[in-house]
Amino acid sequence: MPGILCCFKWVVDEAYIRAGTGKELDLDWVDYKISDYDRNAIEEAVRLQEKHGGNVSAITVGKPDDTKGLKDALSRGPEKAYFINDSSFDNLEPSQTAAILAEVIGGSSIDYDLIICGEGSSDLYARQVGPRLAAKLGIPCAAFVQKIEMEQDKIIVERKIEDGVEVLELPLPALVTVLPDINSPRIPGLKDTLSASKKPVIDIGLDELSGSFDPCLRTISISKANMERNGVKLSSEPQDISSLVDALIKQGVIGGVK
Amino acid sequence: MDFKLTEEQELIRENMREFTRKYVDPVAVEIDENSRYPEEVIKKLAEGDWMGMPYPQEYGGAGVEYLTYAIVVEELSRSCAATGFTLSCHTSLASGPIYNYGSEDQKKKYLVPLAKGQKIGAFGVTEPGAGTDVGAATTTAVLDGDTYVLNGTKTFTSNGPVADTFVIFAFTDKSLGPKGLSAFIISKDNPGLKVGQHFYKMGIRASQTSEMILKDCRVPKEDLLGKEGQGMQIAMATFDHGRIGIAAQAVGIAQAAMDESISYAKQRIQFGKPISKNQAIQWMIADMATDISAARFLTYHAAYLKDQGKPFSKEAAMAKVFAAEMANKHASKAVQIHGGNGYCKGFKVERLMRDAKITEIYEGTSEAQRMVIAGNVLR
Ligand SMILES: Cc1cc2nc3c(=O)[nH]c(=O)nc-3n(C[C@H](O)[C@H](O)[C@H](O)COP(=O)(O)OP(=O)(O)OC[C@H]3O[C@@H](n4cnc5c(N)ncnc54)[C@H](O)[C@@H]3O)c2cc1C
Numbered sequence: 001m002p003g004i005l006c007c008f009k010w011v012v013d014e015a016y017i018r019a020g021t022g023k024e025l026d027l028d029w030v031d032y033k034i035s036d037y038d039r040n041a042i043e044e045a046v047r048l049q050e051k052h053g054g055n056v057s058a059i060t061v062g063k064p065d066d067t068k069g070l071k072d073a074l075s076r077g078p079e080k081a082y083f084i085n086d087s088s089f090d091n092l093e094p095s096q097t098a099a100i101l102a103e104v105i106g107g108s109s110i111d112y113d114l115i116i117c118g119e120g121s122s123d124l125y126a127r128q129v130g131p132r133l134a135a136k137l138g139i140p141c142a143a144f145v146q147k148i149e150m151e152q153d154k155i156i157v158e159r160k161i162e163d164g165v166e167v168l169e170l171p172l173p174a175l176v177t178v179l180p181d182i183n184s185p186r187i188p189g190l191k192d193t194l195s196a197s198k199k200p201v202i203d204i205g206l207d208e209l210s211g212s213f214d215p216c217l218r219t220i221s222i223s224k225a226n227m228e229r230n231g232v233k234l235s236s237e238p239q240d241i242s243s244l245v246d247a248l249i250k251q252g253v254i255g256g257v258k
Numbered sequence: 259m260d261f262k263l264t265e266e267q268e269l270i271r272e273n274m275r276e277f278t279r280k281y282v283d284p285v286a287v288e289i290d291e292n293s294r295y296p297e298e299v300i301k302k303l304a305e306g307d308w309m310g311m312p313y314p315q316e317y318g319g320a321g322v323e324y325l326t327y328a329i330v331v332e333e334l335s336r337s338c339a340a341t342g343f344t345l346s347c348h349t350s351l352a353s354g355p356i357y358n359y360g361s362e363d364q365k366k367k368y369l370v371p372l373a374k375g376q377k378i379g380a381f382g383v384t385e386p387g388a389g390t391d392v393g394a395a396t397t398t399a400v401l402d403g404d405t406y407v408l409n410g411t412k413t414f415t416s417n418g419p420v421a422d423t424f425v426i427f428a429f430t431d432k433s434l435g436p437k438g439l440s441a442f443i444i445s446k447d448n449p450g451l452k453v454g455q456h457f458y459k460m461g462i463r464a465s466q467t468s469e470m471i472l473k474d475c476r477v478p479k480e481d482l483l484g485k486e487g488q489g490m491q492i493a494m495a496t497f498d499h500g501r502i503g504i505a506a507q508a509v510g511i512a513q514a515a516m517d518e519s520i521s522y523a524k525q526r527i528q529f530g531k532p533i534s535k536n537q538a539i540q541w542m543i544a545d546m547a548t549d550i551s552a553a554r555f556l557t558y559h560a561a562y563l564k565d566q567g568k569p570f571s572k573e574a575a576m577a578k579v580f581a582a583e584m585a586n587k588h589a590s591k592a593v594q595i596h597g598g599n600g601y602c603k604g605f606k607v608e609r610l611m612r613d614a615k616i617t618e619i620y621e622g623t624s625e626a627q628r629m630v631i632a633g634n635v636l637r
Binding site: 031033067071072075187188189190193194197231 | 265266268270272273276277280305307308315321330527531
C-alpha cells in the first residue's frame with residue numbers, strides 16, 4: 001500500500017493581474033490558486049491511490065495565511081496535509097524550498113514511497129524544486145512525466161522529451177514531476193470542499209527547521225509588457241497579402257527580397 | 259460588519275466557475291437554440307452534490323448556507339441562465355417545501371432522492387386563470403376515502419416535462435378562500451398526471467416548461483404536504499426562498515453581460531481606437547458595475563438573513579425586483595455596446611437579453627415584489 005506525497009505551491013492567479021496606470025502591474029486585487037501543474041500532481045496521486053490503495057498527503061511551503069490553499073488541495077482528495085509555514089516564506093528561491101521540503105520529509109516520520117511534483121510552478125517556472133528535492137533525499141527522479149504505472153516496488157514512467165518518449169523504471173521510493181498532459185484534474189464537488197476543512201493539517205513552523213531561510217531573492221520591479229497594435233485590417237485577398245508583406249518588410253520584421 | 263466570504267465559499271464559487279467552463283459553456287448555445295434539456299449537465303451537477311445544496315446531509319443534501327447556494331446559482335447562471343433556473347426551481351421551489359413542511363417519512367421518500375439529484379422536482383401553483391392571483395386557482399382536491407382526487411390544469415410548470423416529483427396546489431375547500439388551498443406531492447408515474455402543452459419561450463429556452471393536467475389524479479392522504487388548508491402559506495413561503503435564487507440568477511446574467519461588454523469594448527476598434535476609450539461606453543459599463551454590486555449585496559443580505567433565522571421576505575423581494583430590473587437594463591445596454599453584432603445569434607449578449615426578461619416575471623412579477631415590499635414598509 002503505497003504512501004504518496006504530492007507537493008503544491010500556492011501562487012498568484014495570473015487571471016487577476018491587471019495593468020496599473022503606469023508601467024507597473026496592479027496586484028492589489030489578485031487572488032491565489034494552486035499552481036496549475038501541481039493540480040495534476042495532486043490528481044495523479046489520488047488516481048494512483050484509487051487504483052492501488054495506500055494514502056495520499058499534500059505538502060506545501062508557504063505563508064501562514066495561505067490556508068485557503070490547504071482547503072483547496074485537501075478538497076481534491078488527499079487525506080491530510082503538511083503545512084510548512086512562516087511569514088518569511090514569501091520569496092523563497094527554489095533551492096530553499098527544496099531544502100525545507102527535504103528536511104521535513106527526510107527528517108521526520110513521514111512514510112512515503114512516491115513523491116509527485118508539478119513540472120514547474122506557474123509563477124516562477126524554474127522547474128527545480130522536484131529534482132533538487134530528490135537529490136537531497138537521495139532518491140531517483142524522473143522529470144516531465146506523462147504517464148505513471150505503479151508496481152510492487154517500482155514505477156514505470158513515460159517521460160516526454162524533445163525527440164520522443166523515454167520509458168524509465170524507477171525503484172521506490174522515487175520522485176516524479178508531472179506534465180499537464182498526464183491527467184485532467186477533477187473539479188471538487190460541494191461535499192469535497194466541505195469535508196476538506198475537517199481533514200487534519202500538520203502545522204510545521206520555522207522553529208522546527210534547523211536551517212535558516214532568509215530571503216535571497218528580492219523583487220526589484222515587475223512591469224507590464226506592452227503590446228502595440230497598428231489597427232490595420234487585412235483580408236486574405238492577394239493584394240492584402242502583398243501589402244502585409246510590404247508592411248512587415250518596412251517595419252523590419254522580415255527581410256526584404258532583393 | 260463583515261463583507262468577506264469564507265474560504266470555503268470562495269472555493270465553491272471557483273469550483274462552480276470551473277464546472278461551467280468545462281460542462282456548461284460548451285453546450286449553452288446549442289441547448290438554447292434547440293430548447294433542449296441538458297440532461298448530461300444535470301447528471302454532472304448531481305455527481306458534484308450541487309442539486310440539494312441547502313438541505314442537511316442526512317436528507318441527501320450538502321448542508322450549506324443559503325448564501326452559498328445563492329453564490330452557486332449566480333455563477334451557474336452567469337454561464338447559462340436556463341441551467342441555473344433548472345437547478346434553482348428543482349432546489350428551492352420543489353425540494354424546499356418538502357424540506358420545510360414535509361413529514362419525516364415524506365422527507366425520506368421524496369426529499370432524499372431530490373437532494374441527491376437522482377430525481378428532478380417541479381412546482382405547480384400557476385393556472386391559466388391564476389397567475390399573480392394564486393387564490394383564483396380552480397384545481398380541486400376532493401377526499402375520497404384515503405385518497406384525494408385532483409382535477410384541474412396547471413400551467414407554466416418549469417421542469418414539468420422532465421420532473422419525477424411534483425409539488426402541486428389544489429383547493430380542498432374553495433369556500434374557505436385562500437385558507438382552502440392545500441399542497442400535494444405527486445409522482446410522475448401517477449396515471450392521473452399528464453404533461454400537457456410544452457411552451458417554446460423567448461428566453462431560458464433550455465429550461466423545460468409545460469402544462470400539467472390533473473385528471474382524476476388520485477393522491478394518497480400521506481402525500482398531502484403540511485396540513486389541509488396550509489397551501490397558500492406553503493406557496494408564499496416557498497416564493498420567499500425562491501426569490502433569493504432568482505435574484506442570484508439575475509445577478510449572474512448581468513455579470514455575464516458586463517463580462518462580455520468589457521471584452522468586446524476593449525477589442526472593437528472604431529475611429530481608430532477601441533470603443534472602450536469613449537466615455538459613453540465607459541459610463542454604461544460603470545453603471546453596470548455599480549448596479550451589479552448593489553444587486554449582489556441585496557441578494558447576499560437576504561440570504562444572510564435567512565441563514566440567521568431572521569425574517570427575510572421583504573429583503574428577498576427587494577433583491578429580486580432590483581436584480582431583475584437591473585439585469586434587464588444592463589443586458590440591453592450590453593447589446594447596445596455590441597452594436598449590430600449584439601443583435602445577432604453568435605454573441606452571448608443576444609441570449610442574455612432574452613434570458614433576463616423572465617426574472618421580472620416568475621416567482622412573482624416585479625409588481626408583485628413591490629406589493630410585498632409596500633405591504634412590509636407601510637405596516
Ligand atoms: C418561463 C416561466 C416559468 C414559470 N415557472 C413556474 C413554475 O415552475 N411554477 C409555477 O407555479 N408557475 C410558474 N410560472 C408562472 C409565473 O410565476 C407567472 O407567470 C407569474 O406569477 C405571473 O402570472 P401571469 O403570467 O398569470 O400574469 P398576470 O398575473 O396575469 O399578470 C399580468 C400583469 O399584470 C400585473 N398584475 C397582476 N396583478 C396585479 C396587481 N394586483 N397589481 C398590479 N399589477 C398586477 C402583473 O405584474 C403583470 O405585469 C412560470 C412562468 C414562466 C413564464
